[in-house]
Amino acid sequence: MEEIIFIVFFGLAWGSFLNVLIYRIPLGMSIIKPPSSCPDCEKNIKYHDNIPIISFVLLKGKCRYCKAKIPFSYPLVEFLTPLSFLLIYSLHSLSFFFFASCFFASALIVLGVIDFYHQIIPDEITLPGIALALIYSLFRKDLSLNQALVGALAGAGSLLFIYGLYYLLRKKEGLGMGDVTMMLMIGAYLGWQQAFFTLILASLAGALVGAFFIFCKKKSPQYALPFGTFLSPAAFFALLWGEKVLAAYLSLYKNLLP
Ligand SMILES: [Zn+2]
Structure with a gap:
């Protein structure tokens, strides 16, 4: 029980830090200085207005001074991180x-939130992520360095292949190279099987949401979705339950064979 309480509090504080990264990395700002301030009125945010989730509710999602709206991603990240x-x-x-x-x-x-707001996937996160995943593979038992490298190349390679097909079919660049770098990181941490699973899951979710926007919201078919925003939850799902889904799928397949 103590462990769970610790994880919740640590996760809430860590989520606040992730919000700082999400806001500052796309602007090229330092992540240490200056202290957090409102982007509209530039007043510093007091510590009692910086309590994860609670402050957002108490301030009704607005800056205390100028009433500028605080993006909903703030409490969402503070909630999703401990979760x-x-x-x-x-x-x-x-x-x-x-x-x-x-x-x-x-x-x-x-990466998921930054891609949603800015349609970029910053190397400041993906490149250290790839390096850490490869270093970690030297210590873990379930994935060797070779498997991590194969995972990274298979994940990124298959996405590049999809982009190549897309380019040939539509003579138009589909998505950015940031997604490919993000797949290098996902593959290096999850291995090639789960990297494929992540790609399939993210593509299915992206196709469903894309169809919803085109048919229900009457957006143009050229409407581009931030693919990293789909890769992010898909990779998390693969991390937690990918092995189980794969095992269930394989046993189903075996049972269908005579
Ligand atoms: Zn303000």
Whole structure:
């Protein structure tokens, strides 16, 4: 029980830090200085207005001074971070894998939200993520360095292949190279099977949401979705339940054979 309380509080504080990264990295700002301030009136945010989730509710989602709206992603990230840590904990307890996976989940959250708002996937997150995943593979038992490298190349390579087909068919660049770099990171941490699973899941979700926007919201078929925002939850799902889904799928397949 103490462990769970610790993870919740740590996750809430860590989520606040992730919000700082999400806001500052696309603007090229330092992540340490200056202290947080309102982007509209530039007044510094007092510590009692910076309590995860609670402050957002008390301030009704507005700056205390100028009443500018605080993006909903702030409480969402502060909620999703401890939630994802608890889900990882429920499967792996407080192991080395737990801490590594919390880092991985944090990178996914930051990338997913930044891609949603800015349609970019910053190298500041993906490149250290790839390096950490490869270094971590030297210590973990479930994925060797070779498997991590194969995972990275298979994940990124298959996405590049899809982009190539898309380019040939529509003579138009579909998506940015940031998604490919993000797949390098996902593959290096999850291995090639789960990297494929992540791609399939993200593509299905992207196609469903894209169809919804085109048919229900009458957006143009050229309407581009931020693919990293789909890769992010898909990779997290693969991290937690990918092996189970794959095992269930394989046993189903075996049972269907005569
Ligand atoms: Zn303000």
